[in-house]
Every structure is written in structure tokens, then in C-alpha cells.
Amino acid sequence: MAPPEPPSSAPDEGHVVLRVDGVAHRVEAGQSVAAVLLAMGPYILRRSPNRGGARSAFCMMGACQECAIVIDGAIRRACQVEVRAGMEISRRGAGLGTGASKQGNAETTPGTAS
Amino acid sequence: MRTAFDLVVVGAGPAGGEAAIAAARAGLATCLVDEGPAPGGQVWRAPRTASARGSGPDADRRGGDDLRARLAASGATILQGAQVWDARPGFTLSIVGPDGASLLSAPRVVLATGATEHVAPFPGWTVPGVFGLAAATTLMKSQGTLPGRRIAVAGQGPLLVAVASKAIALGLRPVVVIDRNGIRDWSRAAPGFARDPAAMARGLGWIGRLAAARVPYRARSEIVGVDGTDTVRGIVVRPLDGGAERRFDVDTLYVGDGLAPADELLRLLGAAQESDPLQGPRAVCDADRRSSVPGLYVAGDGAGIRGAQSAAAAGRIAGLAAARDHGALTDPAFDAASRAPRRKLWRLARFADASCRLMRMPEASLDRIADQTILCRCEDVTAGEFRAAIADGARDLGQAKHFTRLGMGPCQGRMCLHAAAHLMRRETGALGDLRPTPRAPVRPVELGALIGTYDYDDIPVPKAAPL
Numbered sequence: 076m077a078p079p080e081p082p083s084s085a086p087d088e089g090h091v092v093l094r095v096d097g098v099a100h101r102v103e104a105g106q107s108v109a110a111v112l113l114a115m116g117p118y119i120l121r122r123s124p125n126r127g128g129a130r131s132a133f134c135m136m137g138a139c140q141e142c143a144i145v146i147d148g149a150i151r152r153a154c155q156v157e158v159r160a161g162m163e164i165s166r167r168g169a170g171l172g173t174g175a176s177k178q179g180n181a182e183t184t185p186g187t188a189s
Numbered sequence: 190m191r192t193a194f195d196l197v198v199v200g201a202g203p204a205g206g207e208a209a210i211a212a213a214r215a216g217l218a219t220c221l222v223d224e225g226p227a228p229g230g231q232v233w234r235a236p237r238t239a240s241a242r243g244s245g246p247d248a249d250r251r252g253g254d255d256l257r258a259r260l261a262a263s264g265a266t267i268l269q270g271a272q273v274w275d276a277r278p279g280f281t282l283s284i285v286g287p288d289g290a291s292l293l294s295a296p297r298v299v300l301a302t303g304a305t306e307h308v309a310p311f312p313g314w315t316v317p318g319v320f321g322l323a324a325a326t327t328l329m330k331s332q333g334t335l336p337g338r339r340i341a342v343a344g345q346g347p348l349l350v351a352v353a354s355k356a357i358a359l360g361l362r363p364v365v366v367i368d369r370n371g372i373r374d375w376s377r378a379a380p381g382f383a384r385d386p387a388a389m390a391r392g393l394g395w396i397g398r399l400a401a402a403r404v405p406y407r408a409r410s411e412i413v414g415v416d417g418t419d420t421v422r423g424i425v426v427r428p429l430d431g432g433a434e435r436r437f438d439v440d441t442l443y444v445g446d447g448l449a450p451a452d453e454l455l456r457l458l459g460a461a462q463e464s465d466p467l468q469g470p471r472a473v474c475d476a477d478r479r480s481s482v483p484g485l486y487v488a489g490d491g492a493g494i495r496g497a498q499s500a501a502a503a504g505r506i507a508g509l510a511a512a513r514d515h516g517a518l519t520d521p522a523f524d525a526a527s528r529a530p531r532r533k534l535w536r537l538a539r540f541a542d543a544s545c546r547l548m549r550m551p552e553a554s555l556d557r558i559a560d561q562t563i564l565c566r567c568e569d570v571t572a573g574e575f576r577a578a579i580a581d582g583a584r585d586l587g588q589a590k591h592f593t594r595l596g597m598g599p600c601q602g603r604m605c606l607h608a609a610a611h612l613m614r615r616e617t618g619a620l621g622d623l624r625p626t627p628r629a630p631v632r633p634v635e636l637g638a639l640i641g642t643y644d645y646d647d648i649p650v651p652k653a654a655p656l
Contacts (some may be wrong), residue, residue, distance in 0.1 A: 089238075091588070096494035099439070103238050103239065104239075105236075105238035105239070105241070106237065106332050107332065108571070110328060110332045113336040114258065114336060116333060116336075117419075117420060118318045118336070118420065119315035119419055120317070121418070123566070123569050124283050124469065124568075125568055125569040128418075128563075128569060128571040129315075129316065129418060129419040129420075130315060130317060131317030131320075132320065133321060133324065133566070133604075134306060134320075134321045135320065135323070135327040136231055136305075136323060136324070136325055136327055137224055138305045138306075138451070138604070140598070140600045141566065141600075143599060143633075146499065149637070150635070154327075155224065155225075157226060157237065169599075170410075181441075
């Protein structure tokens with residue numbers, strides 16, 4: 076599932092350190108948060124509010140909202156946000172537990188209003 | 190920042206970029222608003238990482254670099270990372286961007302909002318590891334990577350071949366390519382493609398690379414389903430003309446079935462559209478790109494799917510027409526400047542038709558959608574639940590939305606409404622655009638972002654009435 080190793084040729088200033096679910100990672104600058112998470116694996120980013128189905132990024136152009144997770148404390152589309160030093164990313168969607176911990180649908184809260 | 194302009198252009202792809210350049214050069218105070226991190230749109234997307242910049246520039250990169258350089262020199266105000274979430278006639282656009290919420294006003298607006306990819310739903314299309322074809326191009330162009338070890342590429346149209354070929358160039362040979370079209374469909378498209386020889390040469394290059402890498406190619410076939418719930422373990426493929434189903438072990442699937450106009454703002458402003466079998470809901474406009482709403486111009490795929498080169502030409506015409514209507518260009522100057530893009534549009538019409546024909550909504554496959562297949566990803570509404578709503582009397586998608594919540598989630602129906610409208614037309618005989626009434630916000634926006642930061646002292650308190 077995990078794609079090839081990131082290229083090692085990039086200079087140091089071409090990288091940023093951020094945290095994903097509390098764990099620090101050094102990643103290439105300029106990437107979208109979604110690209111970083113997909114490369115890191117597993118693909119799952121959150122669960123759907125009604126049936127608790129596993130979901131990940133899908134359209135990568137800001138339309139489908141499947142990658143909307145908590146970034147720096149707010150729900151953001153991971154495919155539209157570029158990584159930044161010190162960024163806090165949580166694989167958690169609106170109103171639900173983390174996808175990565177595979178917690179089902181126990182704490183369902185009303186879905187995101189549109 | 191200045192908020193009143195002569196012209197606001199929404200979308201900085203080929204259409205919006207060219208419109209803004211043409212208008213700004215003619216002297217209009219022009220503002221270009223775009224969601225992405227840099228101009229270029231989806232097709233001419235700018236590379237964002239060192240690895241993406243390191244890969245050799247292709248035609249799309251060159252198109253984007255050229256557009257970005259001319260935009261930077263055009264004098265237009267460019268707002269990146271900004272979403273337009275409401276539009277009112279006259280025009281006032283509500284945007285939310287890096288600097289918070291603001292209003293832009295202009296007597297003229299060019300909508301160049303591009304396209305959304307649609308995917309005909311199949312069992313398992315929501316499983317992590319299933320991505321759109323457009324998602325693959327986005328990742329490859331901006332990041333220079335493509336997730337997956339064993340990938341399959343499926344769907345229809347030029348994008349299918351482009352993604353499969355570009356994956357090979359990244360060292361990721363697809364396990365299988367699954368094409369709804371067959372060799373005969375592609376041959377039929379060849380005369381149209383020949384109208385843009387450079388694009389045709391590129392396409393033949395892609396096909397050549399696939400052949401050289403001996404990628405297994407399943408013509409006239411489609412995905413039956415995905416094996417797996419939290420990850421993709423494999424896919425099952427079936428020939429459209431009958432024959433045995435076959436399973437392929439893959440961990441990642443890229444699938445796309447063509448493009449639909451991203452027409453939310455167009456509909457919100459009440460501009461007329463007409464149904465077009467090839468282009469999707471097409472904006473009604475004159476030869477100078479004026480829509481049915483005075484002061485509102487349309488260009489690019491958002492006005493009907495035509496592709497990047499046609500979008501650039503239409504965008505230029507729209508920008509020039511706005512400048513002419515503003516009084517910044519004389520009629521002869523307008524005629525002279527718009528002659529070349531008009532010729533290009535005419536020359537590319539058959540090219541665009543050929544592409545669109547290969548990307549046409551797979552109606553027979555939609556008819557076969559099983560009841561347990563999820564139709565609305567956001568709200569987990571299945572085709573069976575949707576059909577039950579029709580049986581209960583729903584006759585347009587607004588009613589189906591009330592019955593089932595289909596289209597009510599954060600994507601606002603972008604992923605499901607085209608397929609749902611098709612199912613409803615087939616099952617009820619209903620005609621026309623069945624989509625729900627367009628409403629703001631056309632994108633989900635955070636209330637916090639709209640409110641911004643404020644001080645309680647800044648809130649105006651009316652004087653107390655005298656006792």
C-alpha cells in the first residue's frame with residue numbers, strides 16, 4: 076500500500092516537520108496534506124458519519140469533501156491545504172473518532188451541515 | 190485591499206486566466222479569484238514540490254508556466270486560495286480566503302469555474318484506495334507522486350490513457366487498464382482528434398508507452414466491484430458484451446467516467462442552461478460568451494465540457510467582450526482581437542466533440558447499479574434507498590433529498606447528483622434538470638471563517654431610546 080520512498084535528493088530547506096495524530100514527521104515542502112497522508116498510509120482518513128464506512132481522499136480537487144479532517148484545530152480539506160512547519164494534523168473527520176483507530180460509529184454526532 | 194473592480198473572474202484555469210489577461214490588458218480593473226495555490230486550474234496545475242518540478246516539463250506544464258507568467262505581468266489582482274461561496278446579481282461575490290471573509294463587487298463577472306469529474310457508482314467506490322482519474326493527474330502534476338504499488342486504471346476517455354501512461358513514466362506500471370470504450374470507439378474519435386495535431390501526437394505517445402510497457406488492456410470492460418472494506422484488496426472486472434468476470438489483485442484504483450461542468454455559481458445567478466448530450470448542462474451564451482444574465486460571461490468547461498485549449502480561447506473572447514462592453518475596447522479593436530480565438534474555437538469543436546463522446550455518461554452501467562451500492566457518499570444513501578424514494582413519489586432530486594438526505598452532505602451533491610438524476614429520469618420518465626434549487630453557500634464554509642476576529646467594542650450598539 077505505501078508508495079515508494081520519498082526522494083532523498085531534496086535539500087533540507089525543502090522539508091517541513093509536522094505532526095500527524097501526535098507523531099512528528101519530516102515531509103517534503105509544497106505537498107498537500109492529503110498527499111502526505113496517502114504516501115504515509117494507510118489510506119483511511121476518516122469514517123462516514125452515518126454508517127461509519129472507511130473513507131479517504133477521492134477527488135483531490137476540493138469537490139468531494141472526503142478528505143475533510145482536523146488540521147490545526149479546524150475541519151479542512153486535506154487536498155487543498157499545503158503542509159506547513161508545526162502543523163497539527165489529526166485523521167479525524169467531523170464529529171467522529173479517528174479512522175486510523177478503526178473505532179466504528181459509536182459516538183455519532185449529527186453530520187456536517189451543508 | 191481593494192474590493193470594487195470593473196471585472197471579477199472566477200477560476201484561474203485556462204479560461205479564467207486568459208479572460209483576466211485580456212481584460213486587464215484592455216485596462217479594466219480586474220480581479221481573478223481562484224481556489225488553488227497558484228493559477229493554472231486543474232489542467233495547467235503548477236508543480237508544488239521539488240520532485241514535481243524535477244520531472245521534465247510537459248505540454249500542460251508549459252501551458253501553465255506561460256499563463257502564470259502572462260498573468261503576473263497583466264496587472265490583474267490575483268487572489269489564490271480563495272473560495273467564492275455566494276454570488277448576487279449586480280454583482281457581489283462573497284469570498285473566504287487566507288485573509289478571512291470579504292465581498293468583491295463588480296458590474297461584470299466572468300465565470301470560469303471548470304469541471305468536476307464524475308464516477309459512475311459501483312460497489313466499493315467509497316473504499317479508501319479508490320481515487321478519481323483527475324485525482325491522479327492532480328497528484329502527478331503538483332506533487333510528482335502517485336500513491337499505490339499495484340494500481341489499476343479504469344474508466345473512459347483521454348484521461349484514462351493519460352493517467353496510465355504518466356504512471357508508467359513515474360515507474361508505476363498499472364496492473365491493468367480497464368476501458369469502457371473499445372478500439373472501434375477510439376478509431377471513430379481519430380478524425381476529431383486530428384483537429385489538434387499536437388494533442389493527437391501526445392495521445393499517440395501515451396498509447397505507445399502503454400503498448401511498450403505491455404500493460405494488460407481490457408477494452409469494453411468495467412469495474413463490477415472492489416474487494417475490501419477499509420483497504421482495496423482487489424477489483425473485479427467484467428466485459429460489457431458478456432463473458433467471464435475476472436479479479437485483479439490491486440491496492441489502488443484510479444477510476445473516472447468523464448467531466449461535468451462545475452456550474453454552482455452559474456445556477457445560483459440564474460443563468461440559463463440547456464442539456465447537451467456531449468457537454469453536460471451547457472450555459473446558454475452568445476458568440477461573445479455573454480450568458481443570459483446581463484454582465485455575466487461564461488468560459489471554459491464550467492459552461493460546457495470542451496477541454497483546455499477551447500477553454501483558453503473562450504476565456505480570451507469573454508475577457509475581450511467584457512472589456513468591449515465596459516467601453517475599454519472599440520468594436521473594431523474587439524473584432525480584431527477576438528478573431529484568432531474564434532478561429533481556434535471553431536477548429537477545435539470536432540476535437541472537443543470526439544473527447545466528450547469517449548467520456549459520455551455510461552448510461553447502461555448506471556441502469557445496472559445494484560440496490561446496495563452507495564449513491565451518495567456523504568450521507569451513505571444507497572441506490573435502493575433512492576429507488577424507494579422514487580417509489581414513494583419523489584419526482585425531482587429536491588424531493589429525493591428530503592426523503593433520503595441524498596445530496597445533503599458536505600459535497601453538496603457534486604459526487605452523486607448526475608448519476609441520481611439519470612436514475613430518476615430512467616425510472617420516472619421525468620425530463621430536464623432534476624437537480625435541487627441552487628443555494629448559497631455553494632461551498633461548505635466555516636462560520637468562524639465568515640465571522641473572523643472582532644472586538645466586542647467594534648460591535649455597533651444602537652443608542653438607547655430616550656425614556
